[in-house]
Amino acid sequence: MRPIRLALPATALLLCALWAPAAQAAPAASGDWTAAPASGGGTRPSADGRPCFYLEGAPGTVLEDTVSLSNPTGIPVTLKLRGAAAYNTATGAFAVRQAPDPWIALAAPEVKIPPHTRADVPFAVTVPAGAQPGDHPAALVATAGGREVGVRLQLRVSGPTLSALTVESVRIDKGRGLIWYALVNRGNTALTPRLALRADGMFGRALDRPARTLPVELLPGQRVELSEPWPHPPALDRVTVHLDVTADGGAHSTVEASAAFVPWGVVGGAALALLAGAAGVLRLVRRRGRRVAESPEPPVRERELAQTGAGQ
Missing domain, CATH: 2.60.40.10 (Immunoglobulins)
Structure with missing residues (x-):
């Protein structure tokens, strides 16, 4: 496990664009609880209403932000939270690992939200001293009642970047x-x-x-x-x-x-026609050959008489 430092109070509460893991971003259904980035946070310049978390820092630093969870329903809801590293599925969809990301620590792994209430939960991302520069995509995932919602976390470790x-x-x-x-x-x-x-x-x-x-x-x-x-x-x-x-x-x-x-159907049909024609010619040649072989020749004596008569 990589070391985690949490330098945030455990009392804050937050909301961002929703996405079902292994799927594209999609809005929450009417009346469902939601999760999204809190207004104004992040280390990259962004306006309120940001669709994702944007964090950037050098190896060895701790980055902080807040996720906002909202319960517009008339009953309380208990949400379990975790940070997870992201990856592409074989067909290119954005998905997250099931195991928690050791870089991400939440102030509260489970939050009970009363009806018609919003809760802002702070979290910290500890960038290890040996982290490689570049993008390290992840997400914060909230789960309740068999439903799972993810908020994307675009994390960049400072240093040289390469697009290839x-x-x-x-x-x-x-x-x-x-x-x-x-x-x-x-x-x-x-x-x-x-x-x-x-x-x-x-x-x-x-x-x-x-x-x-x-x-x-x-x-x-x-x-x-x-x-x-x-x-x-x-x-x-x-x-x-x-x-x-x-x-x-x-x-x-x-x-x-x-x-x-190659249009194999046409070629195959033509080949069959050629074979059928060749077979027909061969049968005809054989039939004529049999007729020639079967025609009787006159006896030797008759041939001799015929030759004698011709000489006279």
Whole structure:
């Protein structure tokens, strides 16, 4: 466990944008309890109503903020709180670990909120002395009655940053009309990648899509597998697919893959027709051969008489 120091009073109470772990941010249902950042906190400049926690500090420092929990219902609710490190699921969604993040300490791990009441709970983030520079995404998670709500914590450790990514493992799924590929964040900052896609064939360009922002936030050290639809590929061609991915900070990667498109149904039908025609010709040749072989020749004596008569 990394050492935790909590330099906050245990009496404060807070609220931020909601998100169900492993899903995108979403508002709370009407009448449900909520969680969000308290107004005005954080070490990065931000206005009230901030959607997430923004904290930044050097290794060895303690950063403080407050989460606001609100209970608009007519019954009391008891919320359990924990800090959790974040990661990308295999398909790129934002998710959090089940184990508590040892960098994060809450003033109260459990809070009982009376009806129509808000509670502000302070917390501290202790950045270890040996922490690597860059982004360390996390979240504060509140749980009650089988419902779990997360408030994102964007934590950056001061120091040199590197934006780098690679695109790899490209494959063309001709059956489902998809181009699969993997993105890997090789740097130490969260990235929002942009993808440009084209396909060049023997008969010209078969696909051309300008760069667009992908619906994924690629966290440091994470690998995700994504796909692009290709509903109308060429019927007969050999193509080379080019993927070009960029992100802020100078991150850039390109890769290509080749595939042959052959209308096997048509080719198979033509081949069957050729085979059937060849078989028919072969049967005809054999039939004629049998007729020639079976025709009777005249006896030797008759041939001799015929030759003698011809000589006379």
